[in-house]
Amino acid sequence: MQAPATHQSKPYDPVASRVRGFGTTVFAEFTALANATGAVNLGQGFPNFPAPDFVKEAAQQAIAADLNQYARSAGQPRLVQALAQVYSPLFGRSLDPMQEIVVTVGATEGIFATIQALVEPGDEVILIEPFYDSYPAAVIMAGGRPVYVPLRGPAQARSAAEWTLDMTELAAAFSPRTKLLVLNTPLNPLGKVFERDELTQIAALVQAHNVTVLSDEVYEWMVYAPAEQVRIATLPGMWERTVTLGSAGKTYSVTGWKIGWAIAPANLSYAILMAHQWIPFAVSTPMQEAVATALEQSKARGYFDWLGSMYQAKRERLLAVLDEVGFTPIVPDGSYFIIFDTSRLDVPVPAGERRDVAICRWLTREVGVAAIPPSPFYSPAHQHLTDNLARFTFCKTDDMLDEAARRLQRFKHRS
Numbered sequence: 001m002q003a004p005a006t007h008q009s010k011p012y013d014p015v016a017s018r019v020r021g022f023g024t025t026v027f028a029e030f031t032a033l034a035n036a037t038g039a040v041n042l043g044q045g046f047p048n049f050p051a052p053d054f055v056k057e058a059a060q061q062a063i064a065a066d067l068n069q070y071a072r073s074a075g076q077p078r079l080v081q082a083l084a085q086v087y088s089p090l091f092g093r094s095l096d097p098m099q100e101i102v103v104t105v106g107a108t109e110g111i112f113a114t115i116q117a118l119v120e121p122g123d124e125v126i127l128i129e130p131f132y133d134s135y136p137a138a139v140i141m142a143g144g145r146p147v148y149v150p151l152r153g154p155a156q157a158r159s160a161a162e163w164t165l166d167m168t169e170l171a172a173a174f175s176p177r178t179k180l181l182v183l184n185t186p187l188n189p190l191g192k193v194f195e196r197d198e199l200t201q202i203a204a205l206v207q208a209h210n211v212t213v214l215s216d217e218v219y220e221w222m223v224y225a226p227a228e229q230v231r232i233a234t235l236p237g238m239w240e241r242t243v244t245l246g247s248a249g250k251t252y253s254v255t256g257w258k259i260g261w262a263i264a265p266a267n268l269s270y271a272i273l274m275a276h277q278w279i280p281f282a283v284s285t286p287m288q289e290a291v292a293t294a295l296e297q298s299k300a301r302g303y304f305d306w307l308g309s310m311y312q313a314k315r316e317r318l319l320a321v322l323d324e325v326g327f328t329p330i331v332p333d334g335s336y337f338i339i340f341d342t343s344r345l346d347v348p349v350p351a352g353e354r355r356d357v358a359i360c361r362w363l364t365r366e367v368g369v370a371a372i373p374p375s376p377f378y379s380p381a382h383q384h385l386t387d388n389l390a391r392f393t394f395c396k397t398d399d400m401l402d403e404a405a406r407r408l409q410r411f412k413h414r415s
């Protein structure tokens with residue numbers, strides 16, 4: 001039998017242009033390489049230690065209680081109430097749990113839903129470099145245009161605080177099409193915690209240009225004194241125009257649970273909910289109940305302070321190793337990442353490859369410790385800024401950090 005005639009003149013090409021330019025993430029690539037080579041994975045930022053018992057027990061109880069059906073789309077009442085309890089004092093206002101909080105599938109969906117809710121095709125979104133890699137992807141999928149402004153630091157910077165925004169450069173990035181500015185504090189991958197003075201200057205610019213801020217604060221509990229977490233939503237005139245994101249994944253070392261939240265005034269929360277109801281519709285019911293229990297108990301247990309101290313000790317451990325092996329670290333004030341300087345390494349860079357990518361592959365394969373290259377956190381025009389930099393994470397057991405230290409020391413004695 002003859003095949004029916006078709007009118008196809010074009011080859012079959014089912015993929016939409018909005019995703020065609022995306023590759024697999026740098027995290028997937030380097031975690032796969034670490035697994036294949038048996039390297040200690042200080043690349044991807046997921047804790048390899050158990051979650052706290054009180055959090056796991058809460059999840060077991062929620063499963064046992066048969067909380068199996070769809071959750072409220074904006075978030076389970078118990079969870080949004082627990083969030084309002086924890087965050088009201090931090091925001092200096094009484095948060096309305098039913099109107100000013102939306103529970104999302106991790107902060108990642110918070111980013112996506114907020115951008116879908118606020119950005120029109122052709123709108124510009126200011127992204128500060130280095131940026132978390134889902135920001136430009138979310139902007140592009142909304143039909144928006146990312147506009148990049150890099151943090152700049154002296155070549156010999158020893159601390160993340162030395163990397164600052166040139167406020168004249170930031171001011172020049174605003175245009176009549178600017179709709180949103182994305183802020184990340186503490187900032188992945190640098191560990192910078194924006195200071196009040198810097199946030200005040202950013203706030204003045206966004207108010208002058210009538211722009212909204214998406215403030216990604218998923219590392220809010222990993223801030224190392226004397227640095228302190230200043231929430232841009234608490235600055236004068238900023239509550240009305242800020243969406244603040246948080247993540248249970250980071251806070252309770254359960255990145256696979258994918259529970260996050262957006263806190264924003266009612267009109268912005270409603271817009272986010274309108275996008276969210278057509279993305280996942282609702283978030284896992286028993287996991288929301290577990291996070292609600294965790295939040296209800298965290299203050300009395302001193303959990304947030306414990307988390308910060310636990311990570312501070314790990315930061316010191318990794319900083320000492322990096323100093324000792326001559327990889328000058330840029331000391332982070334927050335997050336669980338450390339950027340360090342690799343310029344002392346003389347490693348061949350294959351043609352067409354970025355130096356930081358080649359160095360991180362080499363560290364993974366030859367030294368047996370996986371790192372993440374920072375260039376994917378930059379737009380192509382600014383990727384050269386990371387040629388001599390790499391990122392380690394310290395959200396790992398002390399045993400794993402010690403094994404990484406042994407491998408780095410062995411390499412130092414070899415070289």
Ligand SMILES: Cc1ncc(COP(=O)(O)O)c(C=O)c1O
Pocket residue numbers: 045105106107108109132184188216218246247248249250255258259260
């Ligand atoms: C800055 C930043 N925002 C958001 C996320 C994603 O958070 P979640 O795991 O809650 O989706 C991450 C995870 O690495 C991150 O580093």
